[in-house]
Amino acid sequence: MSAPLLQVDDLRATLVTRDQTLPLLNGISLSLEPGEALGLVGESGSGKSLTTRAIMRMLDPNFRVSGDVTFDGKSVLGMNRSELRHYRGNDVGMIFQDPRAHVNPVHRIGDFLTEALVRNRGMDRDEVEKRAVALLDEVGVRNPEQRLTQYPHELSGGLLQRVLIASVLLAEPKLILADEPTTALDVTAQSDVMAILEEQRQARGLSLLFITHDLELAQACCDRLAVMYAGEIVEQGAHVYDSPTHPYTRELLGARPSIDVRAERLPVLHYSLDMHQALKAEAAL
Helix, strand or coil, X not given: CCCCCEEEEEEEEEEECCCCEEEEEEEEEEXXXXXXXXXXXXXXXXXXXXXXXXXXXXXXXXXXXXXXXXXXXXXXXXXXXXXXXXXXXXXEEEECCCHHHHCCCCCCHHHHHHHHXXXXXXXXXXXXXXXXXXXXXXXXXXXXXXXXXXXXXHCCHHHHHHHHXXXXXXXXXXXXXXXXXXXXXXXXXXXXXXXXXXXXXXXXXXXXXXXXXXXXXXXXXXXXXXXXXCCEEEEEECCCCCCCCCHXXXXXXXXXXXXXXXXXXXXXXXXXXXXXXXXXXXHHC
């Protein structure tokens, strides 16, 4: 069996302010094999996005971080500035929830796609533009040459997310971190973006850490699931969707709305932090 591409061991992140100390990640451990897709699932505020920022070493300086994140055999927390730049720019690509928040509105799409590779890798701009056009076509962007001359505000949210995917693929990473990449899109665009991500992952042998609150979506595109609650992973594995063992996971799955039954109200989760702490104390006995 090959060594994991990404290994996270007992990752903890505590926010230290003048008034208080808040432990927000409490011993996250997970691994991701080359070419594997792992879905990190949980409610808003459970620590999913915080985990990805810790993996990228992008947390605010006010966070105290312990544990380890290993990528391709090298400790991310121990990387120097040059190694960290290579890790973020070459090894790992990030796809965000709102693509408009991560593009410069006054730069044309062509500049957005080519600038980093020309500046950081010394690549020829014309060659990068040719690759960009080919990749835009691969991810379903029509008239890709024309799109290079447009500004972000001229593109729909779904189209701009495809551009963001193309920009990540241009860098040829080994791992993609996709943080709620479909939340800001309509249902049709969501389906298209996920199909593109899965197609490109399979074709290129990429690993994917897919962050979402949608269990159904994660199950459809991931090999394994990891469920988060209150800064902890409560359950993970290939069994999670079909045979969950943790009470929170079972309740989360049970709260899915049904298309066959019209409900007066949406289901409410009763699992609480007090129940969580009691369950942990019982397990420690």
